[in-house]
Amino acid sequence: MPASVTIKEIARQLGVSKSTVSRALRDSSEISQETKDRVLELARQLNYSPNPIALSLLNNRTHTLGIIVPEIANPFFSTAIGGVEDIAYSRGYHVMIYQSHESYERELIDVQHIATRRADGLIVSVSSQSEKHDHFVELQEKGIPIVFFDRVSDAVQTHKVIVDDYKGAYDATEHLIKEGSRRIAHIAGPPNLSISRNRLQGYRDALQKHGLPFRDEWVVASEYSQSEGTERAYQLMALRERPDAIFAASDRIAMGVHWALRQLGYRMPEDIALMGFSDLSISALLDPPLSSVAQPSFEMGQQAAELLLELIESKSTPASFETRVLKTNLVIRRSSMKNIS
Amino acid sequence: MPASVTIKEIARQLGVSKSTVSRALRDSSEISQETKDRVLELARQLNYSPNPIALSLLNNRTHTLGIIVPEIANPFFSTAIGGVEDIAYSRGYHVMIYQSHESYERELIDVQHIATRRADGLIVSVSSQSEKHDHFVELQEKGIPIVFFDRVSDAVQTHKVIVDDYKGAYDATEHLIKEGSRRIAHIAGPPNLSISRNRLQGYRDALQKHGLPFRDEWVVASEYSQSEGTERAYQLMALRERPDAIFAASDRIAMGVHWALRQLGYRMPEDIALMGFSDLSISALLDPPLSSVAQPSFEMGQQAAELLLELIESKSTPASFETRVLKTNLVIRRSSMKNIS
DNA sequence: ACCGTTCCCGGAACCGTTCCCGAAAAAAAG
DNA sequence: CTTTTTTTCGGGAACGGTTCCGGGAACGGT
Numbered sequence: 121m122p123a124s125v126t127i128k129e130i131a132r133q134l135g136v137s138k139s140t141v142s143r144a145l146r147d148s149s150e151i152s153q154e155t156k157d158r159v160l161e162l163a164r165q166l167n168y169s170p171n172p173i174a175l176s177l178l179n180n181r182t183h184t185l186g187i188i189v190p191e192i193a194n195p196f197f198s199t200a201i202g203g204v205e206d207i208a209y210s211r212g213y214h215v216m217i218y219q220s221h222e223s224y225e226r227e228l229i230d231v232q233h234i235a236t237r238r239a240d241g242l243i244v245s246v247s248s249q250s251e252k253h254d255h256f257v258e259l260q261e262k263g264i265p266i267v268f269f270d271r272v273s274d275a276v277q278t279h280k281v282i283v284d285d286y287k288g289a290y291d292a293t294e295h296l297i298k299e300g301s302r303r304i305a306h307i308a309g310p311p312n313l314s315i316s317r318n319r320l321q322g323y324r325d326a327l328q329k330h331g332l333p334f335r336d337e338w339v340v341a342s343e344y345s346q347s348e349g350t351e352r353a354y355q356l357m358a359l360r361e362r363p364d365a366i367f368a369a370s371d372r373i374a375m376g377v378h379w380a381l382r383q384l385g386y387r388m389p390e391d392i393a394l395m396g397f398s399d400l401s402i403s404a405l406l407d408p409p410l411s412s413v414a415q416p417s418f419e420m421g422q423q424a425a426e427l428l429l430e431l432i433e434s435k436s437t438p439a440s441f442e443t444r445v446l447k448t449n450l451v452i453r454r455s456s457m458k459n460i461s
Numbered sequence: 462m463p464a465s466v467t468i469k470e471i472a473r474q475l476g477v478s479k480s481t482v483s484r485a486l487r488d489s490s491e492i493s494q495e496t497k498d499r500v501l502e503l504a505r506q507l508n509y510s511p512n513p514i515a516l517s518l519l520n521n522r523t524h525t526l527g528i529i530v531p532e533i534a535n536p537f538f539s540t541a542i543g544g545v546e547d548i549a550y551s552r553g554y555h556v557m558i559y560q561s562h563e564s565y566e567r568e569l570i571d572v573q574h575i576a577t578r579r580a581d582g583l584i585v586s587v588s589s590q591s592e593k594h595d596h597f598v599e600l601q602e603k604g605i606p607i608v609f610f611d612r613v614s615d616a617v618q619t620h621k622v623i624v625d626d627y628k629g630a631y632d633a634t635e636h637l638i639k640e641g642s643r644r645i646a647h648i649a650g651p652p653n654l655s656i657s658r659n660r661l662q663g664y665r666d667a668l669q670k671h672g673l674p675f676r677d678e679w680v681v682a683s684e685y686s687q688s689e690g691t692e693r694a695y696q697l698m699a700l701r702e703r704p705d706a707i708f709a710a711s712d713r714i715a716m717g718v719h720w721a722l723r724q725l726g727y728r729m730p731e732d733i734a735l736m737g738f739s740d741l742s743i744s745a746l747l748d749p750p751l752s753s754v755a756q757p758s759f760e761m762g763q764q765a766a767e768l769l770l771e772l773i774e775s776k777s778t779p780a781s782f783e784t785r786v787l788k789t790n791l792v793i794r795r796s797s798m799k800n801i802s
Numbered sequence: 803a804c805c806g807t808t809c810c811c812g813g814a815a816c817c818g819t820t821c822c823c824g825a826a827a828a829a830a831a832g
Numbered sequence: 833c834t835t836t837t838t839t840t841c842g843g844g845a846a847c848g849g850t851t852c853c854g855g856g857a858a859c860g861g862t
């Protein structure tokens with residue numbers, strides 16, 4: 121294994137000092153053209169590339185972005201990560217991934233790792249089980265900027281990238297009403313997360329606006345998982361007064377509901393309408409195809425990365441922090457089209 | 462921003478040398494218990510943690526694993542990445558992700574990055590457009606070990622993690638035959654990839670075993686994407702002699718076919734049976750649910766990470782390289798059940 | 803009282819790079 | 833032919849650790 125070529129080696133072969141080589145490589149004005157040429161030529165021959173670790177030690181910059189998501193395998197997060205990687209790549213940064221598995225303890229350790237590893241910044245979508253967000257503030261105080269996306273924390277002052285969850289949920293609920301549903305249930309996400317609360321509020325307000333009653337037993341909370349979606353669907357359909365529509369707080373939940381409803385013999389949308397949130401690429405292929413509130417996940421990753429790089433590369437902290445609210449898009453498919461059927 | 466606390470700082474406050482502090486922290490025998498206690502106590506108070514960058518510079522070890530996949534958003538790859546991250550985390554390593562976007566050039570650059578960044582090892586599933594794999598060999602020669610998974614390269618001698626693609630395809634085809642299909646088409650993957658060739662061969666051999674003809678026009682190649690799956694389905698169904706079953710080389714392709722067939726008004730499986738490969742979690746939710754050859758993607762990621770860490774942590778190159786062949790599992794759902802229907 | 807160990811610890815080199823500072827040589831100015 | 837300025841380069845410190853080497857003090861044995 122050939123030890124990688126260093127500046128010292130070039131200096132030795134050329135009989136000059138390492139400072140000279142360093143300057144020549146950086147095209148400094150205080151090196152003669154002739155020496156520059158000789159250094160550059162030899163560097164090319166030896167296939168020299170500077171050791172980024174040495175640079176990091178010097179500048180305290182690693183050109184690395186950390187990203188923490190609950191679960192990489194979740195399509196929403198994996199496409200967002202793709203967006204982050206794209207931007208990072210184009211700007212000469214590298215991406216380290218961590219998953220919290222929805223656990224507060226794991227998230228804490230991940231943040232620790234980011235700190236000790238001296239990442240230049242962090243992009244994060246918080247775990248549903250995290251009630252405190254002090255670890256993020258501490259990271260910030262260590263000088264490592266953070267950008268939140270999707271699942272943001274109100275306790276931390278920084279840039280955030282979200283979609284208009286409230287409006288998305290409002291529109292979805294209103295659509296269900298217009299299609300003729302009157303007993304609309306909602307499977308909400310974990311109440312720790314602001315996205316869950318905002319979607320719930322959108323649902324409530326749409327009901328109220330159209331004079332429909334809000335009933336506690338028609339709102340149940342669930343993890344953002346398919347399996348719990350199934351459980352909650354069983355629970356809802358077992359009620360004495362059955363809902364005639366279910367608005368799920370995410371597509372994964374909706375997929376669980378979808379499966380449960382078919383299992384139980386209901387027809388969608390005739391017996392019961394269904395609507396999800398996120399518009400995963402799978403949703404269109406279900407039978408019946410799932411209506412959903414589309415979220416630009418890839419773009420969210422890109423924007424989060426851009427904001428983070430801005431934070432990293434401007435030395436001073438900005439006067440104010442920005443919350444980018446991207447637009448959702450109501451995608452209507454058969455699972456909610458009561459009118460036509 | 463409080464500069465992070467260093468060994469030198471501890472030494473200064475305690476009036477000892479940095480060597481003493483370093484030794485005390487590593488619990489060296491040549492430091493008195495009293496001094497150790499003082500150092501440890503102060504280190505705890507100041508919340509000291511060693512700078513991994515300095516360590517990296519010293520040992521030439523970064524405790525970082527690189528991973529290159531064609532596309533993070535592909536569920537197969539993202540769950541595999543999840544497996545890698547799990548193992549890496551438990552062993553104190555970190556994961557840097559890169560995507561090749563199926564491009565040879567991008568893959569080349571990604572490998573370059575891994576090299577200059579001094580990752581301790583690389584896990585990779587090769588791009589479908591890569592015909593040469595020299596860049597991997599060069600990386601190996603620089604002393605950075607590689608483990609391939611799923612899409613492996615025959616040109617590189619190292620550990621590999623795959624599934625038995627041949628047998629999976631053979632079983633799938635045989636199943637289609639047993640269900641009564643006689644005109645079985647195959648949408649294969651890009652021929653550059655060994656997984657594509659192996660699956661094709663399994664298909665061929667199953668046909669031959671059961672005395673069915675192999676017909677060129679019933680075999681078409683496609684990228685592993687949903688959109689091209691749709692295109693190829695159109696092509697196949699336009700044939701004068703239509704197939705009565707399609708075996709797609711991946712679930713993503715199958716999803717495209719699924720959509721096309723429903724679009725065209727065919728009934729599955731009565732008019733035409735369909736079978737995929739990978740068993741993505743979505744497949745069960747399609748209508749009709751998609752039969753598929755299940756691949757343990759998460760486990761593949763885990764095993765790849767384990768093999769890589771073995772390679773990294775044993776200084777000497779092993780006498781021989783291992784190719785772990787995991788088992789596939791035929792998952793039969795309605796899309797292929799001609800007999801019952 | 804002398805010598806060999808053992809116990810603790812400090813100094814310095816090293817990893818690969820940048821950069822400040824000073825200095826020799828060359829060029830310009832007197 | 834000095835003096836000053838410019839050009840060009842080398843030496844060393846620094847980043848944050850580890851480790852080799854050497855040395856003073858205490859201790860034991862004769």
